[in-house]
Amino acid sequence: MFTNIGLRTVLKTSAGVLRESSALCSAVSVKPWTCSSALFSGPTVSRVAGSFAVPPPVRHYARVAKKKTTGHDSQLRDLPPTMLKMDYAAVPLAETTDDLVKRLLSLELASxxxxxxxxxxxxxxxxxxxxxxxxxxxxxxxxxxxxxxxxxxxxxxxxxxxxxxxxxxxxxxxxxxxxxxxxxxxxxxxxxxxxxxxxxxxxxxxxxxxxxxxxxxKKEFCIKVFKAVQKQKAEQRLKMKQNLRATEKKEAKEEAV
Structure with missing residues (x-):
């Protein structure tokens, strides 16, 4: 029962929309089949006097054509097409043949x-x-x-x-x-x-x-550690030198006595 009531309401609303669209089409003096498609397709400029004008849609222009890259210089450009193939270059008979056979044996038709x-x-x-x-x-x-x-x-x-x-x-x-x-x-x-x-x-x-x-x-930290180690080693060397000098002086005094 409830489903029948729902279907009836949907049909009534759709019929009302169709009546309004047909009335608008008659006022604008446009064919109804074209006007209905225009209404449901998207926003268009209204032709009724006193109504607001909807701006036209933005055109989607084509993309800019890509510039054609210049041809790359081939390493084979210095090979003339009249040159014979490698297999027939040492054959003396290939130079005395007619033009058609020489063309078949030349680089013009080579792979x-x-x-x-x-x-x-x-x-x-x-x-x-x-x-x-x-x-x-x-x-x-x-x-x-x-x-x-x-x-x-x-x-x-x-x-x-x-x-x-x-x-x-x-x-x-x-x-x-x-x-x-x-x-x-x-x-x-x-x-x-x-x-x-x-x-x-x-x-x-x-x-x-x-x-x-x-x-x-990490590199900066390693450099700091390296400098600190070098400084400690320099201090140890200085202490060792000082101790060595002190022992040498002590020995010299003992020998003098």
Whole structure:
């Protein structure tokens, strides 16, 4: 019984709202189906004379377009497209073939891995000790340099590639160790390798620890303790010297007597 009474009251109120909305629509001379949707959609400017004007909603403008980044200089830019691939460079017949076959054998239609392999060979030829040198420190540094620059070009386009970023950092650490050992063993060779490969060697910081308040307070406390200990040791040394002088004077007096 109570549920029926509740349903009746709800229906009566909804019917009253619909009558008011239809009356408002007729007064504004707007179609009822459009006016009802406008009433329930949000605040709009009223057209009835003597009523207050509701401000229009704020427009949501589009975001500012991101500036396009300039292209990263590739290490393969100095390789001309007419150059033959590494496998066909030593073949004399490849130079005398027609243009179509030469184009197929050139770098114009070569893959990125083939171009990268040719760049590695060029860097190796700059620093290797002799023609058969393939395992010296200089050759390893050249191979790592070509690999690191390839990773840098890739990450400039795909900056969210975490796997290749990790591989690049591992290669950078490996090259740092090799250059550090080469600098200690042969400084002239180290300078020549850095000059030929255009590598800027920077010294690593002495300490990698992050500075915090706790660490700074602990450091200051350790310095105070160290100074206090040094002061106590200096006082002990002074006392020992004084005692030694007093014993020496006493012995000298006893010998004189």
């Amino acid at each position: 990125h891995s083939e171009k990268l392999q040719l760049k590695k060979e060029q860097l190796i030829a700059k620093v290797q000790r002799d023609e058969n040198d393939r395992s010296s420190v200089e050759v390893q540094v050249a191979i790592l340099t070509a690999r690191i620059r390839n990773y840098q070009e890739h990450l400039h386009k795909h900056h969210k590639d975490k796997a290749n970023k990790r591989r690049m950092l591992m290669a950078v650490d490996r090259r740092k160790k090799l250059l550090k050992n080469l600098r200690l063993v042969s400084y002239d060779t180290f300078e020549r390798v850095c000059e030929q490969l255009s590598i800027t060697y920077t010294f690593p910081p002495e300490y990698y620890r992050r500075l915090t308040r706790r660490w700074q307070a």
